[in-house]
Amino acid sequence: MKTFALKLYDFYNYIFDSSKNPLRHIPDPVSRFYIMTILSIMWSITFAAYLGSIVYFGISLAAHIILLLMFFFTMAVFYDAEKNNTSWLIKLRQNNSK
Incomplete structure (x- = not known):
C-alpha cells in the first residue's frame, strides 16, 4: 500500500509539481490551487x-x-514526511531504489 502511495x-x-509545470511562475500556492480548481471545472463542463x-x-465536477x-x-x-525525514519514507525510497 505504501508503494502505491x-x-x-x-x-x-x-x-x-509547481517546480515543473507552467504554473511554477505563480508565486502564491493558493492562487495555483485556485487555477487548478478552475481548470477542473472547465474540464467537467467539457465532459x-x-x-x-x-x-x-455535477458528477464530473465532483469527481474532478x-x-x-x-x-x-x-x-x-x-x-x-520528506521535510521531517520520516523514517518509513526514507526506508521505502531505499527499498524501491534497489
Missing part, C-alpha cells in the same frame, strides 16, 4: 457537453474536485 506521489510530482447531459456535469483535493492532500502528507 509513493507511486501516486511520484505521479503527482510529474504532473502537478458534460461531450456526453450531452448537464446531469453528468475530489481527485484534485486528494492529489493535494497526498502531496502535502509526503512533502511533510
Whole structure:
C-alpha cells in the first residue's frame, strides 16, 4: 500500500509539481490551487457537453474536485514526511531504489 502511495506521489510530482509545470511562475500556492480548481471545472463542463447531459456535469465536477483535493492532500502528507525525514519514507525510497 505504501508503494502505491509513493507511486501516486511520484505521479503527482510529474504532473502537478509547481517546480515543473507552467504554473511554477505563480508565486502564491493558493492562487495555483485556485487555477487548478478552475481548470477542473472547465474540464467537467467539457465532459458534460461531450456526453450531452448537464446531469453528468455535477458528477464530473465532483469527481474532478475530489481527485484534485486528494492529489493535494497526498502531496502535502509526503512533502511533510520528506521535510521531517520520516523514517518509513526514507526506508521505502531505499527499498524501491534497489
